[in-house]
Amino acid sequence: MSRNEKERSFRRKLLAETAARLFRERSYHTIKVEEITNDAEFSKGSFYKYFYNKDELVCEIVYSETQKLSAQLAVILNKSEPIYDILMFMAQALLTYHCNTIHLTFILDELLPGDNSRHSTPDRQNFVAEKLMQSWKLKIATALEQNYSLLNKIFAAAVSNKQLREIPVPLLSLLLDNLAKGMSYRCQSGSSNNYKDNILPLAETVRLLLEGIKA
Helix, strand or coil: CCHHHHHHHHHHHHHHHHHHHHHHHCCHHHCCHHHHHHHHCCCCHHHHHCCCCHHHHHHHHHHHHHHHHHHHHHHHHCCCCCHHHHHHHHHHHHHHHHHHHHHHHHHHHHHCCCCCCCCCCCCHHHHHHHHHHHHHHHHHHHHHHHHHHHHHHHHHHHHHCCCECCCCHHHHHHHHHHHHHHHHHHHHHCCCCCHHHHHHHHHHHHHHHHHHHEC
16 A cells, blocks of 8 residues: 555544544534534545545444454454353444444435435436445445354354354344344443443343353
């Protein structure tokens, strides 16, 4: 990677991280591009060198978090730990992911076009924006599929090793993912804004879950 490419990647990451923090603190729809650039100490005009619009930032944040989760699951797949520890590693990784993205889920649903979407006008700006969102939709969907594939592989290994009952692996993946997603709402509801506050209830929940699915 050239020096210019590294600089561009660094600046794009900085803008995304700044936006991610602001989106957690306030409603996405109330935050303007100028606020993001001011916090990141960029000029407003320079923002458009790195992102087409504010909507693309949401896609970048979710995709980045999905990639981080993928890297964590890949490491877990190669661990040879007791099954409770494996489940905790997975649950913590999923909880972190959902805590960092749950507030953007509904916004993504608004931004990403449906399979049968049509741009309403021939306006070039609308057309470019739609094509951009279609590209992001494919990238995010592919990354999510990869994460479910990794979850399935981890559970399949545990079932094969007689650590877990012979429950359909996709069901186990869905169960753990939905458990973490449900707990992540605590991060947004005000009942627990600190991720660390979720670790103790998560550990107890995983222990109870294991009682039901272990071999």
